[in-house]
Amino acid sequence: MKIRQALDDPDMPTEQVARIISTEPVLSAQVLMLSNSAMFNRSTKKIEELRVAVTLLGFSVVRNVAISVGMKQLKDQQDNTSKSEQMEGLWTRSMRVAALSYVIARNRTKLSADKAMVAGLLHDIGKFYILSRAHQYQGLFTSDQALWELIDQWHADIGAAILESWEVSDDIREAVMDRKRTDLPLHTRPTLTDVVAAADFLDAGFVKQSLQDIDWTNVPGALKNLGLNEESAIRLMTETRQEMAQILRVIA
Incomplete structure (x- = not known):
């Protein structure tokens, strides 16, 4: 604090x-x-x-490092091997989304890239919190599937509550809450929510399949707000590969 x-x-x-x-x-x-x-x-x-x-x-970079250290400490508290592996997966994905959020904000908007990186890093903080507490209530979950159904249902609200208690700025809280919305309004001035939503989508697509295999006729409105289509998204990720690697080293 x-x-x-x-x-x-x-x-x-x-x-x-x-x-x-x-x-x-x-x-x-x-x-x-x-x-x-x-x-x-x-x-x-x-x-x-x-x-x-x-x-x-500078204060912005130190702030990002402090958040990263705090989340890693939360991740490392797990003594259950299965949950520890799940936390590790969440952490790895959070780092990738943070790096993507940074380069998207810097290259496609006038928003603060440092703030975008923080929002990306924190976008799954609700999942971190629930998973870190799950071992205390193992009797409530008959399977990992039941646990993840609860996480999927509640992580956004819990994440927003955590960020509010941390007095994180409204736009970061909104990005955490709204990044999965399918009805994000179309506009010409991208928001932090657009940036994190696009980073979340592109990372998931990149991990599961090649970006070329994504159905680019059915993408979140956030990508449209950022002017990202198949060609420009692939070019962005290709041209910023080295920059993203440096960012990952900063927060890893």
């Missing part, structure tokens, strides 16, 4: 942010590691101070 509040305050001194980060060993290590990566540190001088690392990365 403290780190989120600090990073949400643009007037917060970097030294104070660094002190708060220093109380979280895993986050501290991740911030320092990232600040010394080739993606951010073009010099040969190793960064060893959190204050310098935060200055180099």
